[in-house]
Amino acid sequence: MIVYSFAIEALQLLLLLLAAPAFAGWVRTVKCRMQGRSYAGIFQPYRDIARLFTKEVILAENASWIFRFTPYLVFGVTVMIGGIVPFISTDLPFAATADVIALVMLFAIIRFFTALAGMDIGTAFGGMGSSREMMIASLAEPAMLMAIFTVSLAGNSTSLTRMVQVMAHGEFVIRPSLAFALLAYIMVHLTETGRIPVDNPSTHLELTMIHEAMILEYSGRHLALIEWAGQMKLFIFSTLGIAVFCPWGIPASNDLLAIIGGGALLAVKLAVLGVILVLIETGMAKMRLFRLTEYLGSAFLLATLGMLSFFILE
Amino acid sequence: MSLTLAAQINSVMAALILLTAFGLLVQRRILALLHLFAWQGFFLCVSTAIVGYVTGEHHLFISSLLTLTLKVIVLPYILYALIHKLKIRKEIETLVNIPMTMLIGIGLVIFSYHLTAPITQLSTLMTRATLAVALATVMLGLLMMVTRRHAVTQIIGFLALENGLFFAATSATYGMPMVVELGVALDLLIAAFIFGIFFFHISTTFDSLDVDQMARLKEGD
Amino acid sequence: MTPFDIAIASLFLMFAPVILAPCCARSRNLTIHLSFSLTAAASLAAVIAGILCVHLESTTSAVVQMGLPDLPFHLRLDPLAGFFLCVIGLLAFFVSIYSIGYVKAMPANRPITRFVVFFCLFIAGMLLVVLADDAFFFLVAWGLMAASSYFLVLYEDEKTENRRAAYLYLVIAHVGAIAILLSFGVMAAQANGFETFQGYTFDAMRATSYPLGWATAAFLLSFFGFAAKAGVIPLHVWLPEAHPVAPSNVSALMSGVMLKTSIYGIVRITFDFLKEFPWWWGGIVLVLGLVSAVLGVLYALMQHDLKRLLAYHSVENIGIILIGLGLAMIFTSFHLPLLASLALIAALYHTLNHAMFKGLLFMGAGAVLHATHERNMEEMGGLIHRMPWTSALFLIGCVSIAALPPFNGFVSEWLTFQAFLFSPALHRPILSLLIPLGAALLALTGALAAACFVKAFGVTFLGHWRGHHHIQQVREAGWSMRIGMLLAALTCFLLGIFPTVVITWMDVLSRQMVGGKIATSAGAFGWMWLTPYSHERASYSGFNVFIGILAVVLVAWLLLHARKAGIRRVPIWDCGFEKLTPRMQYTATSFAMPIRRIFGFLFAIREESHAVEPLRHAAYPQRLQYRLRVRDRFWGWIYEPLREIAFFLARKIGNLQQGRIQVYLLYSFVTIIVLLVFLG
Structure with a gap:
C-alpha cells in the first residue's frame, strides 16, 4: 500500500515534469491566437528545452559556484514543491512535508538564489533584476500569505490536503472571503510567475525586464533547467490555485480510475485558467515599476478584505 | 430560496458593496469611478430585493426598484453627461497616496466592525452581519470626500456615503419607512441637479473643478 | 554530578582566565590559546549543564554567603535558566574557538590581556544573570555584564566614534537597569512589605500574588528596562552604534546572546513571577515586536556597513521573538495554555536560532573585516573567489536569517505564523481580527529580510571587487575562525532539520511557564514531522525538504554531467560597450533604492x-x-x-555651582536643617 502511494507520488512528479511545458505552450498559443499572431503550437517549449540541453554552456569568467549551482537548486526546489501540492490526489505521502506557509517560503528559496545568481556576474542588468525582484517579492509575499490565511481560516487548517478536503467534500457554502482571496491570489500569481502587468516573460528590453534580467547570463543546460523550472512554477501556481479555490474533482483516495478522471478534469480546469490568464495579460499593459506598489497594495487590500469579511460576514 | 442561502447571497452582496467602496477610494479614472458607483448601486438594489423577498417586507421591493432607477441609471447618467459636457478627461490626483488610503480604509473597516459588534450580538435579524459593512461604506465614502480634490469625485463620495446609509437601514431594521425613503430619493435627485449647476459655476469661475481652488475664496492677507 | 554542579564548575572555569591571563601576559600566543581554550571548555560545560537540566527537568538552588551582610546571593538552575544557559554557552563555545584566530590576527600593539579579562567577565556575567535567584544578585550580574561589554565596545578606543557609541550604550543600559531595579522594588514590596528585606529573593516574588495595579507597574518598568537592553524600537539607537564598533567576536556575543538575557528577564518576570495578567500587556509586547521587526529590517536595508546592517537585523529578530512572547501572553490571559505554549516555544526557539545565525553572521563579518580591513560593503565584492569557506558559511547564515527552509530561522518563523493563525480562538472578535494583520507584517519582514541578505551577500561576496587595494591581498580566514563558523553553521542546519527533537526537549519550559505542551510529532517517524497542533492542522518536515531537494539536485546534476557537455569560460558580454568596470555594478545603495523609495x-x-x-x-x-x-x-x-x-x-x-566654599557649606547646612525638621 505504501509502495502504491509512492507510485502515485512519482506519477504526480512525472505529470508535473511533462505537463508543465505543455501548459506554458498552451498559454503562449492562446495568447498568440488572441493577439492575431501565428503560433508555434503547444509543444514548442519541449523543443526549446531539448535544444538548450544539447547546447554548450557559455559561462562568464568570474562566475562562482553560486551561479552554477543555482539552476540545479531552482529545479530541485520546484520539483520538490510539485511533490507537495496535491493536484492528482490528496493522499500523497509527501504532501505533509510542507503546509501552505512553508510552500510560500519554498518559493522564496528559488527567488533568493536566482537573485544571488543575478548579482554573481557583476553586470548592471543582473543587479537591476535582483533588486527589482526582491522589491516586488517583498510586497507580494504579504499579499500571498494574507490570501492563504483567509483560505486557511475557512478550512481551519494550513495543511493543503486538509484544505482541499474541506473545500471539496465539506458542505457547500458561498464564501465572499474566498472570492476576495481568489482575486488577490490571481494578482499574486501574475506577479510571482513574472507575467504582465508586473513583468513580461517574452521581453529582453533592458528597462522593463525583471526576471529575464537575472537569468540573462545563463545558457545551455543551465538555462534549460531554469526555463523548465519556470514553466513548472507557472504550472504549480495554477494547480495550487485550483487546489485551494476550486478543488472539486481532486480525488481523496488513490483509486486509479478516480485519478484518471481527476486528471482529465484538471486538464480542463488548467485550459480554462490558461485562457483567463491570457485574457488578463492581453487586457492589461505592463505597469511602471513604482505603480506596482499600487497593484500589489490592491492585492493585499483584497486579501485583507477577504479576511475581514470572513470575520464580519461569516 | 432557503434562509441560509439568502443570508449567504446577501453577505456576498455586502462584500461586493465593500469592494466597490474600496474601488471608489482607489480608482483614478473618473469614468471608471462612475461605473463603480453604478455597480455599487446595483449590488445594493439586489441586496435590498433579497432581503425584501426573504422577510416579506414588500416595501423593500419598491426601495430596491427606486435604487435601481435612481442610483444605477439616473444619477450616473446625470454625472456622465456633466463630465462629458465639462470635458473632464485627465486622471484625478489624490491628496494622500493610494496605498496609504487603502491602509486607512482597512483601519476604518476594522473600526466599524468594532463599533457594530455589540449591536450584532444583540440583533437577531438575518442581515445583522452586514451592518458593519454598511457603516464601513459610510466611512469610506467620507474618507473619499476627504482625500479627493476633484469636485465630481467628492460628489461620488457623497453618493456612496448615502448608499452606505441606505444599506445600514436595510441591515439594521429591514429598511426605513417608505415615506422617508421616497423623501431621501427625491432629495438625492434634487441634490444631483444642484450639484450640476454648481459645477458649471465652479468650472466657469476657476476653469477647473479642483476644489483646492476654493482656497482662493479665503480672504487674502 | 548534577547539572547545577556542572554550571558552577563552568563559572569557575570562566573566571580562571581572569586570573591566569595577567600572569602569562608576556606570551601573547600562550595567553590567547590558554584563555580561549578555557572559555570554550567553560562554555561547553554550561551547554551540558543546560541540556541536562532541561532534559531532567531538575531545579536546584543554593545560597552563597557573599555580598552584603544579611543579603546572601541566591543561585538557582531551573529549566528556563537551563535553556538560556544552553543558548549562551553554545554561542560562547563557538565564539571562543573563533576568537583564537580572530584575536591573534588583531594588530600586535593592542593589549590582549585586557580584552581576555573583559571577555571572560562578559560571558560569566551573562551566565550569572541567568543563574541569579534574587534581585540583588541579578542586578550585580546585570551590571557585570553591562560594564564588561562596555569595556569591550570601547576596546579600540582611539576612535572618537567608538567612544561615543560606548557612552551611548552605557547611558541606555543604565536607564534600563534603573527601570529593572524599580520593578524589582515594586515586586519585593508586594512580596514582603517594606519592613524586612526578605522580599528580594525571586522565591518570595514567585510566591506572591500581585494586585493588578502594582503588577502592571512592575511589568511596565521591567519591560522598559529589558526592552532598552534588547534594542526594541524606539530604545534601539545604541545597538547599531555599539555593535559595529566592538570587535566582531564581541558583537557576535552581544547580538547573539546578550540581547537574549532580556528575553530571559521578560519571560521570567511575566510568566514566572506575575503569572496572571490582562491581555493588553501582551498587546503592548506584540505591537512593539511588530514595530521593531518591520522598522528594524527596513533600517537594515538602508545600511552599507556590513556590521551595522547585522546590528539592525538584531532589532528585527528581537522583534520577532517579542511577537511570539506577545502572542503567548495574549493566549495565556485568555486561558488557552496550548496555544500559549505554541507561541512561547516559537519565541524561545527563535531565541536559540537567532543566537546561532546572528553569531555566525557576525563571525563571518569579522572574517571579512580582517581580510579586507573594511566595513563598508561598497568597497567589497567578489570575495567568494578569495574566501570560499567564509562565503559559504556566511551564505548559510544568510539563508537561515532570511527564514528559508530547511534552515533553522524558518522553523521558528513558521511556528510564529501558526500561532498567529490561532487568533479565532480568542473570545474577543476584534482581537481575532486584528492579530492576523500582524502576520502580514511578519510576512513583510521575512520578505524584506530576504531582500536585505541578497544585498548583503551579493554585494560583499559576489560580482567584482570594488575596493581600492588589490584583491590579491585578501586572504581566507584562519582555521580556528573557520571551525567556529562551521560549528555555528552546522548547528543552524541541524536545528532546521531536526526541530522536533529540540522542541520535545524544550517542552518542559512551556509546561512550567504556561501550563501547556504542544504536540510535536505524530505517528511513525515522529521525529520527522513537526506538527505543532495536530497533523491535520499543519505539518512541516525540514528533513524531507532537505532530502527531497538534495535528491532532485543530485539526479539532475548526475544526468547532465554524465553526458560530458562542455563549459566554456568567456569574458562577460558587455553589450558592445568598450569596457566594463566594477564601478558599473549595482551597489548596496542602488540595490536598496526601490525599497527606499517605497x-x-x-x-x-x-x-x-x-x-x-x-x-x-x-x-x-x-x-x-x-x-x-x-x-x-x-x-x-x-x-x-x-x-x-x-x-x-x-x-x-x-547654577548651584558657585565655586565659593561658603556656599557649599551653606548647602550642607541647609540640608541638615531640612532633614532634622522632617525626621525629628
Whole structure:
C-alpha cells in the first residue's frame, strides 16, 4: 500500500515534469491566437528545452559556484514543491512535508538564489533584476500569505490536503472571503510567475525586464533547467490555485480510475485558467515599476478584505 | 430560496458593496469611478430585493426598484453627461497616496466592525452581519470626500456615503419607512441637479473643478 | 554530578582566565590559546549543564554567603535558566574557538590581556544573570555584564566614534537597569512589605500574588528596562552604534546572546513571577515586536556597513521573538495554555536560532573585516573567489536569517505564523481580527529580510571587487575562525532539520511557564514531522525538504554531467560597450533604492547630487557627485529633544555651582536643617 502511494507520488512528479511545458505552450498559443499572431503550437517549449540541453554552456569568467549551482537548486526546489501540492490526489505521502506557509517560503528559496545568481556576474542588468525582484517579492509575499490565511481560516487548517478536503467534500457554502482571496491570489500569481502587468516573460528590453534580467547570463543546460523550472512554477501556481479555490474533482483516495478522471478534469480546469490568464495579460499593459506598489497594495487590500469579511460576514 | 442561502447571497452582496467602496477610494479614472458607483448601486438594489423577498417586507421591493432607477441609471447618467459636457478627461490626483488610503480604509473597516459588534450580538435579524459593512461604506465614502480634490469625485463620495446609509437601514431594521425613503430619493435627485449647476459655476469661475481652488475664496492677507 | 554542579564548575572555569591571563601576559600566543581554550571548555560545560537540566527537568538552588551582610546571593538552575544557559554557552563555545584566530590576527600593539579579562567577565556575567535567584544578585550580574561589554565596545578606543557609541550604550543600559531595579522594588514590596528585606529573593516574588495595579507597574518598568537592553524600537539607537564598533567576536556575543538575557528577564518576570495578567500587556509586547521587526529590517536595508546592517537585523529578530512572547501572553490571559505554549516555544526557539545565525553572521563579518580591513560593503565584492569557506558559511547564515527552509530561522518563523493563525480562538472578535494583520507584517519582514541578505551577500561576496587595494591581498580566514563558523553553521542546519527533537526537549519550559505542551510529532517517524497542533492542522518536515531537494539536485546534476557537455569560460558580454568596470555594478545603495523609495516616509533621507565640473560638451556625460544620508527618524523624534532637555536641566543645576566654599557649606547646612525638621 505504501509502495502504491509512492507510485502515485512519482506519477504526480512525472505529470508535473511533462505537463508543465505543455501548459506554458498552451498559454503562449492562446495568447498568440488572441493577439492575431501565428503560433508555434503547444509543444514548442519541449523543443526549446531539448535544444538548450544539447547546447554548450557559455559561462562568464568570474562566475562562482553560486551561479552554477543555482539552476540545479531552482529545479530541485520546484520539483520538490510539485511533490507537495496535491493536484492528482490528496493522499500523497509527501504532501505533509510542507503546509501552505512553508510552500510560500519554498518559493522564496528559488527567488533568493536566482537573485544571488543575478548579482554573481557583476553586470548592471543582473543587479537591476535582483533588486527589482526582491522589491516586488517583498510586497507580494504579504499579499500571498494574507490570501492563504483567509483560505486557511475557512478550512481551519494550513495543511493543503486538509484544505482541499474541506473545500471539496465539506458542505457547500458561498464564501465572499474566498472570492476576495481568489482575486488577490490571481494578482499574486501574475506577479510571482513574472507575467504582465508586473513583468513580461517574452521581453529582453533592458528597462522593463525583471526576471529575464537575472537569468540573462545563463545558457545551455543551465538555462534549460531554469526555463523548465519556470514553466513548472507557472504550472504549480495554477494547480495550487485550483487546489485551494476550486478543488472539486481532486480525488481523496488513490483509486486509479478516480485519478484518471481527476486528471482529465484538471486538464480542463488548467485550459480554462490558461485562457483567463491570457485574457488578463492581453487586457492589461505592463505597469511602471513604482505603480506596482499600487497593484500589489490592491492585492493585499483584497486579501485583507477577504479576511475581514470572513470575520464580519461569516 | 432557503434562509441560509439568502443570508449567504446577501453577505456576498455586502462584500461586493465593500469592494466597490474600496474601488471608489482607489480608482483614478473618473469614468471608471462612475461605473463603480453604478455597480455599487446595483449590488445594493439586489441586496435590498433579497432581503425584501426573504422577510416579506414588500416595501423593500419598491426601495430596491427606486435604487435601481435612481442610483444605477439616473444619477450616473446625470454625472456622465456633466463630465462629458465639462470635458473632464485627465486622471484625478489624490491628496494622500493610494496605498496609504487603502491602509486607512482597512483601519476604518476594522473600526466599524468594532463599533457594530455589540449591536450584532444583540440583533437577531438575518442581515445583522452586514451592518458593519454598511457603516464601513459610510466611512469610506467620507474618507473619499476627504482625500479627493476633484469636485465630481467628492460628489461620488457623497453618493456612496448615502448608499452606505441606505444599506445600514436595510441591515439594521429591514429598511426605513417608505415615506422617508421616497423623501431621501427625491432629495438625492434634487441634490444631483444642484450639484450640476454648481459645477458649471465652479468650472466657469476657476476653469477647473479642483476644489483646492476654493482656497482662493479665503480672504487674502 | 548534577547539572547545577556542572554550571558552577563552568563559572569557575570562566573566571580562571581572569586570573591566569595577567600572569602569562608576556606570551601573547600562550595567553590567547590558554584563555580561549578555557572559555570554550567553560562554555561547553554550561551547554551540558543546560541540556541536562532541561532534559531532567531538575531545579536546584543554593545560597552563597557573599555580598552584603544579611543579603546572601541566591543561585538557582531551573529549566528556563537551563535553556538560556544552553543558548549562551553554545554561542560562547563557538565564539571562543573563533576568537583564537580572530584575536591573534588583531594588530600586535593592542593589549590582549585586557580584552581576555573583559571577555571572560562578559560571558560569566551573562551566565550569572541567568543563574541569579534574587534581585540583588541579578542586578550585580546585570551590571557585570553591562560594564564588561562596555569595556569591550570601547576596546579600540582611539576612535572618537567608538567612544561615543560606548557612552551611548552605557547611558541606555543604565536607564534600563534603573527601570529593572524599580520593578524589582515594586515586586519585593508586594512580596514582603517594606519592613524586612526578605522580599528580594525571586522565591518570595514567585510566591506572591500581585494586585493588578502594582503588577502592571512592575511589568511596565521591567519591560522598559529589558526592552532598552534588547534594542526594541524606539530604545534601539545604541545597538547599531555599539555593535559595529566592538570587535566582531564581541558583537557576535552581544547580538547573539546578550540581547537574549532580556528575553530571559521578560519571560521570567511575566510568566514566572506575575503569572496572571490582562491581555493588553501582551498587546503592548506584540505591537512593539511588530514595530521593531518591520522598522528594524527596513533600517537594515538602508545600511552599507556590513556590521551595522547585522546590528539592525538584531532589532528585527528581537522583534520577532517579542511577537511570539506577545502572542503567548495574549493566549495565556485568555486561558488557552496550548496555544500559549505554541507561541512561547516559537519565541524561545527563535531565541536559540537567532543566537546561532546572528553569531555566525557576525563571525563571518569579522572574517571579512580582517581580510579586507573594511566595513563598508561598497568597497567589497567578489570575495567568494578569495574566501570560499567564509562565503559559504556566511551564505548559510544568510539563508537561515532570511527564514528559508530547511534552515533553522524558518522553523521558528513558521511556528510564529501558526500561532498567529490561532487568533479565532480568542473570545474577543476584534482581537481575532486584528492579530492576523500582524502576520502580514511578519510576512513583510521575512520578505524584506530576504531582500536585505541578497544585498548583503551579493554585494560583499559576489560580482567584482570594488575596493581600492588589490584583491590579491585578501586572504581566507584562519582555521580556528573557520571551525567556529562551521560549528555555528552546522548547528543552524541541524536545528532546521531536526526541530522536533529540540522542541520535545524544550517542552518542559512551556509546561512550567504556561501550563501547556504542544504536540510535536505524530505517528511513525515522529521525529520527522513537526506538527505543532495536530497533523491535520499543519505539518512541516525540514528533513524531507532537505532530502527531497538534495535528491532532485543530485539526479539532475548526475544526468547532465554524465553526458560530458562542455563549459566554456568567456569574458562577460558587455553589450558592445568598450569596457566594463566594477564601478558599473549595482551597489548596496542602488540595490536598496526601490525599497527606499517605497518606504521613504519612514526614514529621514537627505539626498543631494551636483555636478563636480562644468559641462565640457553636450555629448559627454557630466561628472556628478551624489550624496545620500539615511537616518533613523527616532533620533530626531525622541533623542534629540531628550538631549536638549538634559542639557537645559544641566545648565539650570549648574547654577548651584558657585565655586565659593561658603556656599557649599551653606548647602550642607541647609540640608541638615531640612532633614532634622522632617525626621525629628
